[in-house]
Amino acid sequence: MDTNTITEIIILAAGQGKRMRSKLPKVLHCIAGKPMLGHVIDSAKELDVAKVHVVVGHGADLVKKEFDDPAICWATQAEQLGTGHAVAQAMPSVDPNSIVLIAYGDVPLVKPSTMASLIESADEDTLSLLTVFLDDPSNYGRIVRESGKICAIVEEKDANEEQRTIQEINTGILAVTAEKLQEWLPRLSSDNAQKEYYLTEIIAMAVKDGMKVIAQHPDSVMEVEGANDRLQIAALERSYQQQQALRLMMEGATLADPDRFDVRGNVTVGEDVFIDVNCVFIGEVSIADDVTIGPNCIIENSCIGQGTVIKSHCVLENASVAENCDIGPFARLRPGSVLANKVKVGNFVEVKNTVLGEGSKANHLAYLGDSVLGSFCNIGAGTITCNYDGANKYKTTLGNNVFIGSNSTLVAPINIGDDGFVGAGSTVTKNIPSNQLAIGRGKQRNIAGWKKPVKS
Numbered sequence: 001m002d003t004n005t006i007t008e009i010i011i012l013a014a015g016q017g018k019r020m021r022s023k024l025p026k027v028l029h030c031i032a033g034k035p036m037l038g039h040v041i042d043s044a045k046e047l048d049v050a051k052v053h054v055v056v057g058h059g060a061d062l063v064k065k066e067f068d069d070p071a072i073c074w075a076t077q078a079e080q081l082g083t084g085h086a087v088a089q090a091m092p093s094v095d096p097n098s099i100v101l102i103a104y105g106d107v108p109l110v111k112p113s114t115m116a117s118l119i120e121s122a123d124e125d126t127l128s129l130l131t132v133f134l135d136d137p138s139n140y141g142r143i144v145r146e147s148g149k150i151c152a153i154v155e156e157k158d159a160n161e162e163q164r165t166i167q168e169i170n171t172g173i174l175a176v177t178a179e180k181l182q183e184w185l186p187r188l189s190s191d192n193a194q195k196e197y198y199l200t201e202i203i204a205m206a207v208k209d210g211m212k213v214i215a216q217h218p219d220s221v222m223e224v225e226g227a228n229d230r231l232q233i234a235a236l237e238r239s240y241q242q243q244q245a246l247r248l249m250m251e252g253a254t255l256a257d258p259d260r261f262d263v264r265g266n267v268t269v270g271e272d273v274f275i276d277v278n279c280v281f282i283g284e285v286s287i288a289d290d291v292t293i294g295p296n297c298i299i300e301n302s303c304i305g306q307g308t309v310i311k312s313h314c315v316l317e318n319a320s321v322a323e324n325c326d327i328g329p330f331a332r333l334r335p336g337s338v339l340a341n342k343v344k345v346g347n348f349v350e351v352k353n354t355v356l357g358e359g360s361k362a363n364h365l366a367y368l369g370d371s372v373l374g375s376f377c378n379i380g381a382g383t384i385t386c387n388y389d390g391a392n393k394y395k396t397t398l399g400n401n402v403f404i405g406s407n408s409t410l411v412a413p414i415n416i417g418d419d420g421f422v423g424a425g426s427t428v429t430k431n432i433p434s435n436q437l438a439i440g441r442g443k444q445r446n447i448a449g450w451k452k453p454v455k456s
């Protein structure tokens with residue numbers, strides 16, 4: 001391919017996917033939290049293709065709604081008359097001078113590099129086809145060769161007994177010029193066992209036109225595996241997760257068990273990271289060097305600074321955690337939690353939209369919402385920031401070295417100055433100036449000679 005050639009991709013996604021037994025169109029079923037079609041679109045985008053065409057049919061409206069992306073060029077195939085017919089629906093908006101890569105919306109794990117090498121090897125004289133060899137080739141289109149050269153693809157239902165023994169199969173993914181597609185597609189016939197317009201018929205046409213048809217192979221079979229039912233979805237999911245686990249291990253993370261580890265987004269790790277079993281990482285997550293994450297944590301759109309320890313059963317969402325913090329077990333950091341260095345957030349502590357300054361601690365059973373804490377504050381067990389009056393949210397602000405005694409309620413809006421001190425069990429409704437002790441609770445009375453009630 002010459003470097004000035006534009007490339008476009010046509011993704012076929014009109015099929016129903018009956019075997020999914022689902023209200024959802026097949027291509028919206030997810031691998032690693034992202035619809036299968038989304039994986040294909042994202043891989044295509046990595047290649048810098050000029051246009052992404054998606055052919056939709058079954059559940060077209062749902063699919064379009066899911067990918068509300070102006071970069072996608074939608075084509076509708078009202079009736080599923082075959083893969084060749086599907087490609088034809090996209091052709092009116094394909095640049096006639098482009099190289100076209102054809103991919104399937106239900107084959108989600110094709111690597112961008114695999115797509116790129118197909119595109120690179122296609123030109124006006126060459127059609128480039130992605131094929132693999134399978135021990136069990138049944139149901140696939142077989143690659144028919146003569147004297148080693150590809151001369152046709154024959155679908156299983158149309159194949160004779162000898163052809164059915166061929167183990168090289170058509171993945172469906174290919175690259176060819178738009179010009180040739182325009183020439184060939186109107187000539188497809190549906191005179192075959194399935195009465196469909198097969199795209200695969202273009203192979204014989206290419207050979208007849210004196211073109212070279214070459215085969216390329218993916219790095220692994222999983223790359224070209226499609227999903228027709230939920231079992232295959234699960235297999236693809238595991239394969240995807242194994243790849244993620246492998247990548248993180250290569251980057252310096254020890255995984256207690258690479259088979260009990262899930263990434264649904266993009267995770268980056270530093271060196272000497274330890275991740276225990278059953279952790280789930282969602283969205284954009286970055287983990288610095290020397291971080292330890294205990295079992296059963298869910299970490300979403302968060303960054304974790306060097307040397308931080310997250311103990312078991314923590315849930316972090318849109319949180320930013322600096323270095324050498326100590327979190328959990330059973331801590332919940334909700335969106336807007338910002339922890340400076342050496343912060344401790346212990347068990348059953350919920351933090352939301354709150355900044356904790358360096359070295360501050362909330363070790364047990366607390367709710368900190370819409371707050372800003374200075375450095376080295378100590379939040380006693382059972383402390384609640386009352387940030388909501390039923391209509392509006394208010395802010396709690398603590399200076400440095402503030403001590404909040406256990407079981408206190410801080411009724412926002414409220415300000416506590418540096419070195420402020422709150423006696424245990426207080427309900428604090430007024431600001432506390434620096435260096436003062438506030439006690440807001442009923443005075444204790446001891447009643448001498450008190451008699452216990454007795455049963456009558």
Ligand code: UD1
Pocket residue numbers: 012013014015016055077079080081082083084085086104105106139140141142153155169170171172197198199200226
């Ligand atoms: C197709 C290939 C076969 C190949 C196999 C690989 C043809 C004729 N056969 O077979 O050689 O081995 O894929 O998986 O191309 N689709 C549409 N509109 C249609 C028909 C299909 O959009 O009218 C889409 C489907 O949603 C799917 C893809 O095209 O994403 C492939 O369709 P499918 O029915 O699975 O193709 P096969 O018959 O399995």
Ligand code: MG
Pocket residue numbers: none
């Ligand atoms: Mg079919």
